[in-house]
Amino acid sequence: MLIQFGHNDEVSSKSTNNQSTVEQYQENLRNFVREARDQKVIPILVTLLTRRNWGKDGKIHSDLTTYPNGMEAVAKEMQVPLIDLQTQSIAYLDSIGKEQGTKLGITKKDKDGHPQSDGTHLNWAGSYIFGRIVAESLSKAVPALAPYVKLTSATLPVEAELAMKVIQGAPFKIVLVGDPAIAPEGGWGPGFCATLTPNVTCRDLAQMGSTSTSYMEGGQWRSALAAKGQFYFLEFGSIDPSIDRSPDVTRGAMAKNLAEMVREVARRAQSVCC
Numbered sequence: 001m002l003i004q005f006g007h008n009d010e011v012s013s014k015s016t017n018n019q020s021t022v023e024q025y026q027e028n029l030r031n032f033v034r035e036a037r038d039q040k041v042i043p044i045l046v047t048l049l050t051r052r053n054w055g056k057d058g059k060i061h062s063d064l065t066t067y068p069n070g071m072e073a074v075a076k077e078m079q080v081p082l083i084d085l086q087t088q089s090i091a092y093l094d095s096i097g098k099e100q101g102t103k104l105g106i107t108k109k110d111k112d113g114h115p116q117s118d119g120t121h122l123n124w125a126g127s128y129i130f131g132r133i134v135a136e137s138l139s140k141a142v143p144a145l146a147p148y149v150k151l152t153s154a155t156l157p158v159e160a161e162l163a164m165k166v167i168q169g170a171p172f173k174i175v176l177v178g179d180p181a182i183a184p185e186g187g188w189g190p191g192f193c194a195t196l197t198p199n200v201t202c203r204d205l206a207q208m209g210s211t212s213t214s215y216m217e218g219g220q221w222r223s224a225l226a227a228k229g230q231f232y233f234l235e236f237g238s239i240d241p242s243i244d245r246s247p248d249v250t251r252g253a254m255a256k257n258l259a260e261m262v263r264e265v266a267r268r269a270q271s272v273c274c
Contacts, residue, residue: 001036002134003029004046004085006067007120022070029074044141045075047086049130052105052119054098060090081141088133104129107167123167124160128153162230171199175229177215177261178206181238203227212236212257225264232265234258 005028009020020028029045036043047068055061068086075082093101104126107115122130132153139146156164166172174196176182182189183206193202205224207215215221215236224232236254 001041002044002046002083002138003032003036004048005029006048006064006071009067010064022066025067026070026074029071030078033074033078033080042081042142044081044083044138045071046083046134047071049085049120049122050089050093052093052101052117054101058098060093060101062086062090083134083137083141085130085134085137088137089130092129092133103168124156124163128156128160169199171201172231173201173203173227173229174231174233175224175227176202176204176206176233176235177221177224178233178235179210179212179215179238180206180208182206182233182235183208203229206235209239211239212254212261216257216260221261221264225268228268232261234261 006025008018009025011019011021033043033045048064050060050062051064053061053063064086068084072082072084074080102117104122106118106121106123108118110116135149139149162172174193176189176192178187178189181187182204184190184204185208187204187206189204189206193204196202205220205227207220210218210220236258
């Protein structure tokens with residue numbers, strides 16, 4: 001069991017009842033270790049991934065050293081394997097620099113609605129890089145687990161490669177599929193498409209009066225696939241329950257249809273959202 005806490009424990013001016021002093025944090029860790037061992041589970045402590053706070057010197061200046069130090073003390077006290085991700089993540093980010101390191105995180109909007117870098121959370125690429133660091137460290141901290149760590153880094157899955165391209169501003173296409181709730185004649189589809197950035201092509205192929213069954217059997221689904229979207233948004237249910245069948249049969253048919261749509265999109269290495 002890999003255990004990592006501390007990002008949200010730190011007591012600050014925005015403290016809540018859920019936050020912990022270092023002393024409380026350490027006692028919580030001790031309890032996790034004791035209870036894991038009581039269940040015959042081997043606990044492994046993992047220090048915090050650093051926040052990406054870059055100084056004027058181009059290096060990481062961590063504001064999270066107190067809690068990792070507290071975790072390290074508990075690891076020594078209770079003889080628990082430790083993965084020092086805090087130190088390793090700082091070293092890695094320092095080695096690649098601010099420009100490349102910033103690309104490993106997600107973005108969020110500031111109070112004025114402008115995108116800005118999130119200094120804590122990771123995107124797909126960041127997850128795979130730091131996940132690999134943890135895995136390699138695990139094989140050293142617990143040698144018995146080394147045979148279960150691949151010798152080479154994992155490659156991003158197709159959907160992750162697409163997501164990273166989107167994050168970097170590459171053009172892509174969204175196709176909307178569904179019934180009146182999303183259709184151009186009165187659904188939310190047109191408003192959704194209108195809010196997207198210029199690099200996004202958005203096609204609303206939902207149809208008034210359609211159910212998931214009629215959409216598939218009437219040829220609309222084939223047309224939607226032919227549009228070759230990279231993301232498919234599927235919404236059905238407004239009309240399906242009104243057809244002359246029992247609710248259980250209706251739910252079963254719609255579930256079957258949606259499952260088939262998802263499978264067909266997946267076979268084309270695209271992404272689906274319901």
